[in-house]
Amino acid sequence: MEQRFVMKCGGSTLAALPNSFFAELKELQQSGVRPVIVHGGGPAISDTLGKLGIETEFVNGLRKTNDDVLDVVEMVLAGRINKEIVRKIQQNGAKALGLSGVDGKLIQAKPVANADDIGFVGDVTDVNAAVIEGVMGMGYIPVIAPIGIDDAAQRYNINADTAAGAVASHLGVERMIVVTDVPGILKTVDGEKQVLPTVTVEEIEAMIASGEIYGGMIPKVRAAIQCIQGRVSEVVIVKGDEPGVLTRAVLEGGVGTRIVR
Template sequence: MKCGGSTLAALPNRFFDELRELQQSGIRPVIVHGGGPAISETLGKLGIETGFVNGLRKTNDDVLDVVEMVLAGRINKEIVRKIQTNGAKSLGLSGVDGMLIQARPVANAAEIGFVGDVTDVNAAIIEGIMDMGFIPVIAPIGIDDQGQRYNINADTAAGAVASRLGVERMIVVTDVPGILKTVDGQKQVLPVVTVEEIDAMIASGEIYGGMIPKVRAAIACIQGRVREVVIVSGEEPGVLTKAVRKGGVGTRIVQSNEGRV
């Protein structure tokens, strides 16, 4: 499951009750979270300037310190506390711990700084945590063999973790019910959409504004063994059970029409 830090922290208790119930039934959830708004807020309070290049935050040493502090310190532990308050066991860590998320500089590192691409994920750590009965909550900070840290886009990290674990479906929890399309003058949630169809909807203006980065982020998660991404609203009652077991919720994003089955 991938979720923005602010989105996950704001979800109602019933979401976390359902998370606990799914775990107790044998489902093994893994959460990778972001926290961009909280990072920006903290940078502003500290007077540290930053910017973005193609949606990725420019990350120098000072920015990287704040990114790690906010993601691995504040947001990660807020999520862990909320899970535990609702009766499940959770363990928070970042990609630095045990070299969980190994990374290298992105191609345009000279322009953007310490932003990384994932080269490997130590799945044994995640599996070990799950075997002990805990829900892993992962902050997307990467590290290389020389000990250099990297700011990893949360969607990129989530896709890499899901692929390395052999997961075919990933759930992206947002504040919208899915991808909407106007049909006979009414907005309806599309049950399934291909990557090509999303590109066409962006070009036509049917997907616009804040939904564009959401769907592009979901597409970025489709890599390796991950065949589909389901965008759901975390506020919908029973959303996790529906997404995991029953279907019929949110929008499934698949690579091609072959994935509609």
């Protein structure tokens, strides 16, 4: 079977990546590997909401989403950021097609359990993998914005990590790559910080409890854990600006931190 992988990346992380990263994406695509990108864009959404004077708040790490916020979420994710990524890929010689979860009912969703507190935030119920397969079959890299839709045509704001995990699972991909601005999960050994090559979900929870994983790293690893669902059995956290990082993560291993069930 052809090699394929799903890559999750924050919008701000992707925008900051060097051209060499996208050149590598092109090389992988030309060698027959089929990438799928699912992106976020939290900071850009917050920034735009601020400029428009729309208040925003978070409940347990998820953005409270009313109709006004939802309009901005869709505008920023499916509009600005999605097209920015597509432009950057095309600028570097690869072919990309931007989609949101609304297109072709790509990401079907239902309200999360605490929807009364949090509004139009969704959990993924199904992924129309045939649309993604079709886009890949035409030789394009699908670039997916995590907006969901239900049968009544209601839109939902979906956490990008949750969406990426669901897309990977429905495509039958076992390994997901999470591109961040850190080289992996760090552990201090003899006073020196070292990247952990492999770590289990249980070990991560223990490291959060003991304070070894702290600050901004907590949401990153929790997000990576959210990607482990369905058929996805491992997630690799890598730093996007390391040379050859994608090829190593996809084909060779030995880069970043592998989080396994």
